[in-house]
C-alpha cells in the first residue's frame with residue numbers, strides 16, 4: 383500500500399514554527415516511505431482565510447524544501463461536502479440545534495459550577511415541531527451536530543500508543559454552521575477518505591477531535607487512517623509557547639532573523655526524538671533516519687538560540703556553490719570561493735559576511751589615535767613575512783611584545799582600530815590572512 387499523508391494548514395495566518403514542525407515531520411515520514419505528500423489547504427472558514435496567507439504558507443514550505451505531490455483546497459470541495467452532509471442527515475447522524483453562542487456558554491458555565499463535564503446536553507435532539515417553529519419564527523437558523531455513538535473509541539497511535547475514549551464523554555461536534563458552511567471536522571474526514579490518506583500526522587491538541595473523527599469515518603463507511611499525534615513544543619522553560627514564540631513565523635526566521643532553512647529543518651525534525659539534534663546541510667540523512675518510534679510523548683523544549691547555533695554549524699559546512707547566488711543578491715558577487723572558505727568558520731548568519739567583506743575592502747577608514755601613532759608604525763615594521771595564515775597573528779603579537787612595551791588591550795585595541803576601523807569585530811587572527819600583507823601595511827600607515 384502506498385503511503386499517502388497530508389499537511390493541512392488553515393490559511394488564517396502565517397506558517398509558524400509549530401505548524402512548520404508538523405509539516406517537516408509529515409514530509410520526512412512520507413519521503414522515508416516513498417509516499418505521496420498532499421498539501422491540503424483548510425479554507426472552509428471563508429472569512430478568516432486569506433489568499434496572502436495561503437501564498438505565505440506555500441512560500442514557507444518551499445523555502446524549507448518541503449515539496450508536495452498534489453494540492454487541494456477545501457473551498458473547492460463544497461459540493462462534495464454537501465452530498466455527504468445530506469446523506470448523514472438522512473441517516474440520522476446529524477441533528478439541528480438552535481442555541482446561540484451565549485446560551486451555550488451559559489450551559490457550559492452551569493455544568494462546570496455543578497462539577498459536571500461540559501459536554502453538550504443534546505437539547506437539539508428533543509426539540510418538538512413547536513419548539514423549532516418558535517425558533518424559526520424568531521429568525522434563528524440551526525447549526526448541526528454530529529451524533530456520537532456511546533461506544534468505545536480506540537486506535538493505536540504511532541506516537542502515543544493505544545488511545546481510548548468513550549463516545550459518551552465527548553460533545554457531539556458541530557459540523558455545520560448557522561450560515562450553512564461546513565466546519566473543519568467533517569470536511570477533514572471526507573477529504574481523508576476521498577484522497578485515500580493512509581496516515582494523519584498532527585499535533586496532540588487534535589487527539590480528542592480524532593476520537594470524534596473515528597466515528598465520522600465509520601458513519602461515512604470510510605476506513606480510518608493511522609494516526610500520529612505529535613506532542614506540542616514548549617518554550618525553553620517547559621511552559622506553553624509564549625505568544626511571540628508560538629506565532630514566530632517561518633517568514634520571520636527567514637527574513638528578519640536571516641537563518642538558513644536547514645537550521646529549522648534540522649531542529650524541528652529531531653526535537654522530541656531519541657536522535658541527537660545535529661546540524662544537517664542535506665535533507666537525505668534526515669529522511670533516512672526518520673522513524674515515528676523515536677518520537678517521545680513528552681513535551682520537547684524549543685529554544686530559538688538553538689536555531690542560531692545550528693545555523694552557524696550549517697554555514698560552516700556549506701560549500702561556496704550553495705551560497706553563490708544568494709551572495710550575488712546581497713550585492714556581494716565579488717566574493718569568491720577562497721574568501722568564502724576562509725570566512726565561513728566565523729559566520730553565525732549569512733549576513734555576517736558583509737561585515738567581513740567590508741572589513742577586508744580598501745574603502746575602510748582606519749582609526750589611529752595620536753598616542754598610538756608611534757606604536758602602530760613600529761608594529762608595521764614587525765609584520766611577519768608572507769605567506770600568511772591563521773598563525774600569523776600570534777607570531778606578530780609575539781614580536782610586538784618583544785619589540786615594544788605594549789601588552790593586552792593597549793596592544794590589540796590600537797591594531798584592531800587601525801585594521802578594521804572598529805572597536806569590535808571578527809577575530810584579528812582570522813582577518814589577517816584575508817587582508818594579506820599589502821592591505822595590512824597600508825592600513826598601518828599613519
Ligand code: GLU
Nearest residue numbers: 390391392424570583584
Ligand atoms: N487545519 C487543521 C489545523 O491546522 C488541520 C488539522 C489536521 O491535520 O487535521 O489544525
